[in-house]
Amino acid sequence: MSHNYVAPVGVEGIYIIKTGKWRTQHPVLVEDKCVKCGKCFMFCPVGAIKRENDRYRIDLEYCKGCGICSHECPTKAIKMVGEEGK
Amino acid sequence: MSHVEVMTGNRAASTAACLARPEVIAAYPITPQSSVVEDISKAIAVGKLDALISEVESEHSAMSVLEGATLGGVRTFSATSSQGLAFMYEPYFRASTLRLPIVMAIANREMISPQTLWASAQDSLSVRDAGWIQYYVENNQEILDTILQAFRVAEDKRVLLPINICYDGFYLSHMSERVDVPDQSEVDAFLPQCYKPEHIYLDPDRPMAVDPLTNGDLLMEYRQKHLEAQQRALTVIEEVSENFCNLFGRHWDGCVEAYKINYNTKGAIITLGSMTGAAREAIDRLQSEGLSIGLIKIRVVRPFPKTELRELLSGIKAVGVVDRNVCFGWNTGIIYQEVLAAISSSPSIIHQPFIAGLGGEDITIEMFETAARQVVALAQKKDGPRDQETIWLRSVSEEVDE
Numbered sequence: 001m002s003h004n005y006v007a008p009v010g011v012e013g014i015y016i017i018k019t020g021k022w023r024t025q026h027p028v029l030v031e032d033k034c035v036k037c038g039k040c041f042m043f044c045p046v047g048a049i050k051r052e053n054d055r056y057r058i059d060l061e062y063c064k065g066c067g068i069c070s071h072e073c074p075t076k077a078i079k080m081v082g083e084e085g086k
Numbered sequence: 087m088s089h090v091e092v093m094t095g096n097r098a099a100s101t102a103a104c105l106a107r108p109e110v111i112a113a114y115p116i117t118p119q120s121s122v123v124e125d126i127s128k129a130i131a132v133g134k135l136d137a138l139i140s141e142v143e144s145e146h147s148a149m150s151v152l153e154g155a156t157l158g159g160v161r162t163f164s165a166t167s168s169q170g171l172a173f174m175y176e177p178y179f180r181a182s183t184l185r186l187p188i189v190m191a192i193a194n195r196e197m198i199s200p201q202t203l204w205a206s207a208q209d210s211l212s213v214r215d216a217g218w219i220q221y222y223v224e225n226n227q228e229i230l231d232t233i234l235q236a237f238r239v240a241e242d243k244r245v246l247l248p249i250n251i252c253y254d255g256f257y258l259s260h261m262s263e264r265v266d267v268p269d270q271s272e273v274d275a276f277l278p279q280c281y282k283p284e285h286i287y288l289d290p291d292r293p294m295a296v297d298p299l300t301n302g303d304l305l306m307e308y309r310q311k312h313l314e315a316q317q318r319a320l321t322v323i324e325e326v327s328e329n330f331c332n333l334f335g336r337h338w339d340g341c342v343e344a345y346k347i348n349y350n351t352k353g354a355i356i357t358l359g360s361m362t363g364a365a366r367e368a369i370d371r372l373q374s375e376g377l378s379i380g381l382i383k384i385r386v387v388r389p390f391p392k393t394e395l396r397e398l399l400s401g402i403k404a405v406g407v408v409d410r411n412v413c414f415g416w417n418t419g420i421i422y423q424e425v426l427a428a429i430s431s432s433p434s435i436i437h438q439p440f441i442a443g444l445g446g447e448d449i450t451i452e453m454f455e456t457a458a459r460q461v462v463a464l465a466q467k468k469d470g471p472r473d474q475e476t477i478w479l480r481s482v483s484e485e486v487d488e
Contacts, residue, residue, distance in 0.1 A: 006246065006311045007185040007286035008304070010295030017299045 023065035033077035095258030100125035102233035182217030187240035204446020347380030368454030
């Protein structure tokens with residue numbers, strides 16, 4: 001990838017490594033079971049869970065699939081599903 | 087009008103630094119550099135320099151402070167030596183790979199062990215591959231002039247790299263010499279405060295992530311550009327040297343200085359730093375005897391001026407390199423290896439390594455005469471091996487008969 005920057009910066013067009021590519025499993029949030037407690041948001045070690053309009057959304061571009069959100073969820077609303085081919 | 091002062095090398099460094107008007111200075115005391123930042127501290131205390139000096143707890147922090155300040159867009163300066171430089175190694179590498187135009191003086195000091203305080207370029211040459219530009223200078227006037235030049239080179243958009251000005255501890259750092267000090271107005275004209283970081287910066291109005299986790303492909307892109315900037319610096323160093331000469335009347339020959347070498351000269355001695363003074367005397371003596379030997383002083387080691395050196399050595403039959411440092415694993419000095427790489431395409435030159443002056447030992451005129459006579463003898467040889475075993479130049483009184 002060629003660009004005009006001479007020093008390592010993260011600006012538009014040059015992005016931070018998308019750590020989602022490292023994943024072997026990904027979380028699936030079942031909205032019906034979610035009680036909006038925010039534990040997954042607090043525990044996610046890479047900040048890949050966002051709070052948007054009183055809902056929680058998992059950013060799969062950066063989620064490494066560690067499963068901590070699923071482990072901490074009090075209502076078992078987050079399931080871990082294996083990535084195909086991995 | 088400029089004026090003349092008698093000053094130590096450290097004083098010359100601090101005087102130059104103050105004239106360049108850095109806005110942030112951070113350093114940790116270490117012999118033989120300490121008085122550089124003591125002087126700057128004093129200049130700030132009495133109101134001669136408007137700058138912030140950060141008294142950090144280590145060299146690692148000193149370099150880190152300068153990196154943050156430079157990212158903020160200000161001119162910065164520091165000074166260190168030996169173990170201090172070693173302790174700074176991790177942020178030292180980052181300063182160059184973030185392409186930050188920091189200027190740092192190094193009063194060269196031997197690396198321990200054994201415990202030592204005295205001169206050797208072992209400290210700065212050991213980090214020659216960390217991406218900085220490195221000048222090595224011969225006298226106190228050259229310290230002052232080169233620090234001023236360094237800010238111009240570092241901040242040039244074609245370069246954008248940090249620079250070391252290296253000078254031998256005690257031989258220069260604590261020795262007094264006549265130094266011509268330019269006026270502030272002259273320096274302001276040569277060095278306008280125009281550094282505005284556009285390639286990497288910390289600015290709330292223009293947010294960017296600095297130094298993010300970067301994949302190998304992108305890293306290779308940055309390294310390639312960094313290496314290219316080092317090569318462009320060869321031209322910029324020459325340009326700035328010329329420009330400095332036009333304004334101040336002193337010419338330091340850019341990257342390499344040839345002393346008494348012409349198309350006829352058969353042998354050459356190569357030096358670095360303060361030892362060059364004694365080498366000049368020895369060359370004068372031997373030329374007066376009719377021997378065909380000249381001198382080359384390497385002034386810039388990174389980027390290495392290979393093309394210029396090759397041209398200077400094009401008619402030479404034998405070359406001797408005197409190193410005040412060692413290259414472990416090669417049984418030679420470091421500059422010898424650098425010269426060897428540069429002349430690898432010149433198969434006829436015989437090359438002779440010398441090691442001298444470690445730990446601040448004096449490299450005498452007589453030692454240079456011994457070295458130069460050896461090179462002259464090699465230049466007269468018709469055949470034989472091109473590479474010679476290292477000759478250690480040690481004082482006669484220290485030698486023990488076995």
